Amino acid sequence: MPLRPELYLGDCREELRKIPSDSIDLIVTSPPYADQRQTTYGGVSVDGYVEWFLPISEELLRVLKPTGTFILNIKEKVVEGERSTYVMELILEMRKQGWLWTEEFIWHKKNCVPGKWPNRFRDAWERLLQFNKNKKFHMYQDAVKVPIGNWAKDRLKNLSETDKIRDNAKNGSGFGKNVSNWLGKETVYPTNVIHIATECNNKNHSAAFPRELPEWFIKLFTRENDTVLDPFMGSGTTIDVANRMNRNSIGIEILPSYYEEVERQFASLQQSEVSLNESSSEHESVELTRRYALR
């Protein structure tokens, strides 16, 4: 029986109050970065960022289960030639709230934004900050093991010289690969560097971050029927991935256009699932298995 996401339209500072304490297993979110996405969101300034975020993180601390995890995707921008310090300040302040700053994963982007400047290179990484309420938390490491051995050797053989120079570490990546290829291969635990590309389709809009990112953290920190929360839902990537992975999901979005789009998406999904159950179309289930490698 498919789970249905719980969606809220509104400012998460308000909407979060409707969520019971100690009820969420995993929060994965990518809030609007300072002075970014001005066209869609109001645009939180660099100076006021920490002050703006702290009431939200306070609520997130309340709703998270003691064994749960909060993954925050963020990156500071450059201001007058310097990296801003608001992310560091945010970490320090969140610790005062009671959060533990457990780990910092790195999202190493294979395709980062282009551009050239006289005194800096393109920014190819973002922070994935892990916060917890307690030193003990649920982590299902086996769920994200990646293959190694012959598989990696064969793959490396086919890479160009360029690729060998720039990217021949397969240990930290390999997400989203077809699981059937891994059968019979040895697997190892990944590292704290996640090396994947941003999604850039040539359609109307692309996702905030690639599906593999929430997928990886959902695998790592939750099991089926656990609950995943994204207080900055956007186009609903995290919620959609969680839903397909049989997790309960809660999404909050302040922009009606995004909210309605996600709502439509799940309404139509519900429809197709009904017909799927009736005709049990082979093609659809293969498609789902291939794309998300779940279940």
Added chain:
Amino acid sequence: MPLRPELYLGDCREELRKIPSDSIDLIVTSPPYADQRQTTYGGVSVDGYVEWFLPISEELLRVLKPTGTFILNIKEKVVEGERSTYVMELILEMRKQGWLWTEEFIWHKKNCVPGKWPNRFRDAWERLLQFNKNKKFHMYQDAVKVPIGNWAKDRLKNLSETDKIRDNAKNGSGFGKNVSNWLGKETVYPTNVIHIATECNNKNHSAAFPRELPEWFIKLFTRENDTVLDPFMGSGTTIDVANRMNRNSIGIEILPSYYEEVERQFASLQQSEVSLNESSSEHESVELTRRYALR
């Protein structure tokens, strides 16, 4: 004619005073992390780390040229299940000293230490913090260009009409491109993620970083005959690389065993130079005299 490194035995808090102000083009160093290498700097505790480092960074600020760069390789350790915050606190304090925190490069380690812990994965990255005295500094970006990706071979083979003119992004993001400008392009600028392997030669050195790391920064931030400083020389990797790249180099090391080893290494190099020096130019000997006068 080969340059000779200038070596100091002692605590860099003292030894740095012997170096003239505004004389260094690049500082690349990997200081002992908190609670590591206890025998050398007496085991700097996590709590006292910032306090210990600030007098050193103060001196480094003094000796660096206005156009120079300071690259600090550091990573916070885990204390009681949490990442320590001393690196963030250090950045904030160094900014108060007058340093600009220009950029944070990531060293993505291809082969990181093996191991497994119940609630964290292997640590596959370290920070390479870039600090400067001014917004304008020397950066020789062309010296570190890397081969272009394979996509270019096919992509640039036959250009479409839109490729031949400037093609602005449809969404008003401000991006645009003129692909025809790329014809014949074989190299591109790198990103701020440096993806190289740790060296695993079985020498009994503790935690020297791979030669490619200082080499990359020396290429990027200095030219020949510029001066490179490593106040925590260790086994002398940075100094040796700088020397071979025809940069002047200054190394400070507190441990006699390390110091003597590096000195021996360059003494033997000197031997082979003596025979060459009989036909040496005026300029070179003047240079050597000046260097030794500093000691």
Added chain:
DNA sequence: GTTCCGCATGAATCGATAG
């Protein structure tokens, strides 16, 4: 069914110019 190939898309930043 595959593979090939064209194309649109970026959580950007700097410096010059205008108000």
Added chain:
DNA sequence: ACTATCGATTCATGCGGAA
């Protein structure tokens, strides 16, 4: 002097239609 706007610059990827 100080702020706001605008043009220039850049590269790897996934998608979809064609071969």
